[in-house]
Amino acid sequence: MDYTSPFDVPWLDPQLAPVLIVVIVLAVVGTTVLFFSGVVAYRRRRSTRYLLITIVLGLLVGRSVVGLGTVFGLVPMTVHHLVEHGCDFTIAVLVLYAVYRSGPGTDRVPVSSDE
Template identity: 55%
Template sequence: MVLPTGNWLGTGEALALLVVLGLTTAGTLSLFAVALVAARRRRSRSYTLLTVAIGLLVVRSIVGIGTVLGRIPMVVHHLVEHTTDLAIAVLILTAAYLVTGGGGPSR
């Protein structure tokens, strides 16, 4: 089996990475679906921010798959991954700040 991979890894490594990324993508998509339902029910900024953060985890997984398949260059991969890391951290900290009363009412 020959996978179209980026020039930075071998076929066996690519297959292992694709399995792991497939599982993480399925898991984060499931978590994202649950978060969407919770955010819709709660209708609060905190839940919305956490849902966006979880959505960014899905984006990271998809970018990882694209990189393994050689569709996304490594430079773009790193820019997207590290930018989403920062955004996720900011979103989670902001949600925590709103929940602890620092930001007034959560609506």
């Protein structure tokens, strides 16, 4: 890769480059705020579910940073795809595991057949 500006990227329309950069920067900022919120929640609760969700949020931050690095030519497209799709898979597995671990709820109210 011999470009340092998103406006020189062969696969990106120069008119859409500013939009893509804004969207990715917002994703980085938003997921970072959520990640630190998850860290605070995990430190308070110290449960496996909170840890899993915090890890997922951290993966989302990493995913967004890799996207930004790709736009600026710091991350090759092959690495971009490997990291992003690997994160997608890991996020799906962790969320499903968190749901599985939560098991049946104890706060369920039995439904009466009289109503």
